[in-house]
Amino acid sequence: MTPGAAVLPCAGDPAGALLVLAIVLPTAGFLLALSVGGGRAERVALLFLAGGFAVAIAIVAAIWRSGHALSYALGGWTPPLGIALRADGLSAVMAMTTALVVGAVALFGRQNFAAPAPGVEARVPLSFWTLLLAVTTALNLIWFAGDLFSLYVALELLTFTAVPLVCLDGRADTLEAALRYMLFALMGSVLYLLGTALLYSAYGTLDIALLSERVRPEPAVWTAAALMTAGLVAKTALFPLHLWLPPAHAGAPPAASALLSALVVKGSFFLLVRLWFDVLPGLPSRAPAELLAALGAAAVLMGSVLALRQARLKLLIAYSTVAQIGYLFLMFPLASGPAGGPVAAGALTGGMLQAVSHATAKAAMFMAAGVMAGALGHDRIAGLAGTARALPMSMFAFGLGGAALIGLPPSGGFLAKWLLLTASVQSGQWWWAAVMLTGGLFTCGYVFMVVGRAMGEKDASEPRIIAAPITGQAVALALAVISMLLGLAALAPLDLVLVGRPTLAVVACR
C-alpha cells in the first residue's frame, strides 16, 4: 500500500456527519422507546428505523457519487489523538443491507410483537422493539468504526443485544441456548481485546488506517492476529466453533432468528475482513487465509450434511447458516492474492456479495418458516405436506430464498459464486471451486427436500392449516425477490464494494 493512501482525502467532508447520524439515530430511538414504554415502543421503533433507512440510502448515494470513502473525526480530533468514523464501500454495502433487513424484520415483527392493547406495556414486545433498535446501533458502529477499540465496544454491544433476542420467549431451552451463545461470544470478545492490547503495545495506536502503515510481520502482531481471529471465528460460528448457533437461531422467535442469521453473524465476519484486509495487509497472510478457507470448506460440507439430517425446519435453516458462513471464508485465500490484481478484487466483491445475498435470502427463509410453523402448529419437515397449497406465498418465498442460496441466476448467490469460482480458477486454486460446487449440490438437496414435502397432498387425518396474515408473508417474499435480483448488480457501472481501496481501485471503474 502506498504511504498515506489509507488516510482518507476527504476528512472534512460534510457528508461524514451522516455516519454519526446512522449511529445516533437508532440509539436515540432506543432510549426514547424505553422511556415512553412498551405501548408506544413499536411506533417509535418504526419511525426511527425509517429514518435510519433514509440515512443509509444517503450514505450509499454520497459514496456512489464521490467514489471516495467518507470519514468523520469525532469532536474534530483527528487520529491518533481522536477517534474517526469511516465508511468505505464495504461499510456502505453492509449498512444498506442492515437497513433493509432490519426494516423487513420490523414489518414482519408487527404481527407477533404488537402491544397486547393500545398503550399497554408487556415485556416481550418492549424487549423486541428496543433490542431491534439497539442491534441496529451496534451493527452500524461495526460498519463505521475506524479504530479497533470502538470495534471491541461495538462487538460487545452486539452480543448484549443479540443474546436477549434468542430467549425472548423465556422458555428453559431458549435460555440455555442464549447462555451458551453468550459464553462463546464473551470468550470471543476477550480474545479480541487481548489482541488489541498487543497491537497497542507494539504500535501505540489502534486506528485502522495508521496501523495498516505501521504493521510489520513480527511475533507480537502474529500473536495478536491469532488471538483476534480465534475470537472472531468463535463469534461468527465458523466450524468447529459453530455448536452454539443452531439451538440459538432455531429457538428464537422467527423475526429474531431472521435478524440473528442474516446480520448478527455478519458483524464479526466483517471484523475479520477488516482485520486481514485493512489492518494487516502488510502481513504475508497466505497460510492463515488458507487455514480460514479450509475451516470454511469443512463448514460448507459439515453444515450441509447436518442440515440434510434435521427433522425440524428451523434447525435445517440454522444448519444451512453454518454452511453458508463457510462460503464467506472461501474468499480469504482468493482475495489475499497478489495485491491489486483483478482476481483479488473479484474475490472480495464475490465474498461481500455472498454476505449480502445470504442476509436477504436467509431472513426471508426464516420468516417464511415462521409463518408456516405458526399456521401448522409445528415445524416438523415430515408434516409439511399441503403447506404449498395452503400458504403459496410463504412457500414461494422459501423456495426463492433457497434458489438464491443454491445460486441460480440471476440471484445474488449466483453472481457471488460466479465471482468466487472465477477467482479460484484464475488463481489456480481449483480445490475451492470444487468445495463450492459440492456445497451447491447439498444446498439443492436440503431446499428440494423441504419444497418437495410441502408440495405433497395433505392427509385428511391431519389438522387443518390455519390461514396466516398476509403482511408477514409479503415481507418474506419481498426479501426473497430482492435476494433473487441481486445478481443484476453486475450491470452497475461502479463496483461499490471496492470504493476506498486504493490498491484495487484500478478495477473499481470497470
Added chain:
Amino acid sequence: MTGATLFGLCAAVLVGLGLYGAIVHHLILRRIVAFNLLGAGAFLLFGVVARRGTGAGMGGDPVPQALVITGIVVAFSATALAVALLLRLHAVRAAEDADR
C-alpha cells in the same frame, strides 16, 4: 526482572487459567468466573502496556488506562447479564420441576 515484565507474566498466567477454566469446566457459573479471570488478565496486560509505553518524563501512557476502564465496565455488564440469564434459567427449571 522489571516490574512490567513481572506483571506481564502475571497477566499471561491469568489468561491461561481463564482459558483453561472456560474450556474444561461444564458448570456455567464456573465458566463465567473463568471468563472474568481471562478478562482480568487482559486488563492487567493493558496496565503493563501503559507502563512500557511511557514517554520521556511521564509516569505512564494514559490511553490504555482509559481503555481498561471501558473494558471493565463492559466485562461487568457481561457478567451481570450472564448471571441474570443463569438465575432465570434456574428459576424456570425449578418451576417446571414443581409442575411435574
